[in-house]
Amino acid sequence: MEALGGYPVKSSGPKVKKLTVLLSMTVGVGCLFLLQTQLLKPQKPADFYSFEVKDAKGRTLSLEKYRGKASLVVNVASHSEQTEAAYRSLQEVHRELGTSHFNVLAFPCGQFGDTETGTSSYIEAFAKSTYGVTFPFFGKIKIMGSEPEPAFKFLTDVFDFSDSVQKVPKWNFWKFLVNPEGQVVRFWRADEPMESIRQEVAAMVREIILKKRAEL
CATH class of the missing domain: 3.40.30.10 (Glutaredoxin)
Incomplete structure (x- = not known):
C-alpha cells in the first residue's frame, strides 16, 4: 500500500490483531481468577x-x-x-x-x-x-x-x-x-x-x- 506521494506504508493489521487477542486473553484469565476466588472463598456458617x-x-x-x-x-x-x-x-x-x-x-x-x-x-x-x-x-x-x-x-x-x-x-x-x-x-x-x-x-x-x- 502506498500513501499520497508514493511512499509505502507498513500495514499494522496483524500486530493490532495480536495485541487485541492478547488483551482479550488477559482479561478473560483475570475474570476467571476472580470468579474462582469467589467460589473458593470459605462461606461463613449460618448457624x-x-x-x-x-x-x-x-x-x-x-x-x-x-x-x-x-x-x-x-x-x-x-x-x-x-x-x-x-x-x-x-x-x-x-x-x-x-x-x-x-x-x-x-x-x-x-x-x-x-x-x-x-x-x-x-x-x-x-x-x-x-x-x-x-x-x-x-x-x-x-x-x-x-x-x-x-x-x-x-x-x-x-x-x-x-x-x-x-x-x-x-x-x-x-x-x-x-x-x-x-x-x-x-x-x-x-x-x-x-x-x-x-x-x-x-x-x-x-x-x-x-x-x-x-x-x-
Whole structure:
C-alpha cells in the first residue's frame, strides 16, 4: 500500500490483531481468577450446627447431627468449684429430657485458672467415671485469645455482653441454648439457678415434640 506521494506504508493489521487477542486473553484469565476466588472463598456458617469440631478423641465431627434438636452448650472444667454441682444438674436435665429432642454438649476449656489441665480424652473419662455423665464431650477448646474455637465464638458473638469487658464467658459452666435450627436464643452465667434453665429448655423440647406431632 502506498500513501499520497508514493511512499509505502507498513500495514499494522496483524500486530493490532495480536495485541487485541492478547488483551482479550488477559482479561478473560483475570475474570476467571476472580470468579474462582469467589467460589473458593470459605462461606461463613449460618448457624451453630453448620460447624465442624473435634470430639474428645480428636476426630472431626459435624454438629449437623444435632440439627432438629435443642442443645445446651456448656464450657466445662474438671476441677472448678462448681464442677460437681454443675455436672450432676446437667446430667439430670440431659437424662430427664432425653436425647431424642435434646442434648447437653460439653466443651472443656482450660483457660480459667488450673481448672482443666488434662487431655480431652482424660477429661471425658474423668467426668463419666466420677459423675456418671452420659452427654457428649468434645475436644478441649480455647474461648479467649486470638484463636478461639469458631463454633463457640459463634455462640458468644450473638450477644452484646455490654456489661462485660470482653465478649466471652468469664468462667466455667456458662450455658448457651441453641434451638433446632442452630440459632442461639439464650445464655446463662455459671451462678444462675439450674431450675430456671431446665424450665426454658423443657419448654423448647415441648415445642419440638408438638411440631413433630403436627407434621405426622
